[in-house]
Amino acid sequence: GQQVMQIPQYQHVQEGEDFTTYCNSSTTLSNIQWYKQRPGGHPVFLIQLVKSGEVKKQKRLTFQFGEAKKNSSLHITATQTTDVGTYFCAGVLIKAAGNKLTFGGGTRVLVKP
């Protein structure tokens, strides 16, 4: 079954509000990456987290890696229409060969102006 899961699958947000999307793995991850795919576009790398409990910020986006390295979150503050898209997390499973990533199903973000 799917080893990396994201919730929610859909996120409807009022412009200006904050929201958080979550990424959960059934096994420990060596690292976690986040990608953003705009409608009609291709996934674009946002960030990578490696250390347990790591927190990184990119302007209005805050990424966190769980202490047990089995989950991650993306928090967006003051949502803008430019945040529309699908956000994918992708983890390198500890037992995976090479640097193969396992992608979650994505959270589709719609922003209401």
Next chain:
Amino acid sequence: GAGVSQSPSNKVTEKGKDVELRCDPISGHTALYWYRQSLGQGLEFLIYFQGNSAPDKSGLPSDRFSAERTGGSVSTLTIQRTQQEDSAVYLCASSTQGRSYEQYFGPGTRLTVT
């Protein structure tokens, strides 16, 4: 510098025909991935090449799908006897070994099987 390129950008084919999709990774990237993305869905892993190692074919959905990577660079994904359920966007990505496993995606090939 040049990113990952894919060709064709769009392909319409009749059911039962064979198709070839091409991916040119970023120069120097040793890892190359193929994914399939159906409309509004997530990324379905198909195959992974890493240097001279045997490819990881665990994601290929059937024996109609195959891929090769020549000279550690260009890759071709071949779908034989296409079916309507093969219609999707096929994405290629490449990455470099080392500290960062960041994947760079190409624009994809939209395949439509009629």
